[in-house]
Amino acid sequence: MVAEHVVLVETVLPLDTRHGRRRLADALEPLWPLAAPSPTPPPQAGEGPGVRVLAIDTETTGLAGGTGTAAFMIGIAAAEPDGVRLxxxxxTAFAGEAAMLEALASSLAAADLxxxxxxxxxxxxxxxDRRRLQRGPALPEPPHLxxxxxxxxxFRRAWPDCRLATSERRLLGLVREDDLPGSEAPRAWRDYLAGAPSDELAGVLRHNALDVLSLLALGPALARSLHEPTSCGADACAAAAIWARCGERGxxxxxxxxxRERLDTRGALELARTLRGAGRVAEAAAIWERLAAAGSREAAERLAKYHEHVRRDWTRALDYARLLDQGPEARHRRRRLKRRLAAGQGRLDL
Known part of the structure; x- marks a missing residue:
């Protein structure tokens, strides 16, 4: 017991502990480019303690939120050189909430992510909100992923849902057995306070522990999926967007x-856009031509701009502009191209 009405359960798990088909040592892998900048690697043995990446999950008295909801259990886990500290x-009574939040604040203050x-x-x-109701100072908040x-x-296009259990099963190979559902946790805690045996509360502790350990393993698993998204069913466009946001356009x-061979129209348009940004405009145009022939209005618009401003081929630009919708911008583009053609400028293939 760390304070009156608060119990701390602390466990150190070896790094070679299996979590599904992964090891907890995977939690030491970098999270780049999911987290930018990537957190500082954990200290090596002998360099002193230090929490770097901190996973956090709560079990609460309800799921609706608001001032009537409180966390009766908070779990955190951090990978350190000598193991994962959970x-x-x-x-054991609401009177201990302030002490629990103060203990959490100390751990958050030491985290990089x-x-x-x-x-x-x-x-x-x-x-x-609970810290504010307890009239305590604001909780430290390191960068949050x-x-x-x-x-x-x-994965929203590939999976039926993106619940934590689905992510565990698909990315970590973890299938929970005899797990107490999270929805049952509030009842189990209330029963324990009313004097029931601690068996079900132990089930809540195990459920919470699996949650936070999965978070430590899922970050690196997601980061790995960004390198070869199609190998794990991830959306290549979404992966590319994450790389691009970090400045890694290559x-x-x-x-x-x-x-390339698996991209749908949306993906092919993104590939063409990225090729154009890399200066490979002719390759981008070849993709637009294929998509325009299949009925893509966006590809036709790209080709109208390409032939007008890059190739200076106003005849072809007008052909593609005629495929566009009847919006004001498209009408203005067609009138401008017709004026150029009427002026006898024709085609200047520079």
């Missing part, structure tokens, strides 16, 4: 080119 605080799953929407706002968002971007182009 800490779980459990309230915090990872969660839907934590930006649920866990962190809830903890902020909510893994739900890149998971959705990468990686973005490589990912799209590797997936």
């Amino acid at each position: 800490r779980q605080w459990v309230l 915090m990872v969660s799953y839907n934590g930006k929407t649920f866990d962190l706002p809830l903890l902020r 909510d893994l739900l968002h890149p998971t959705r971007r990468l 990686h973005a182009l490589s990912v799209l080119e590797a997936a």
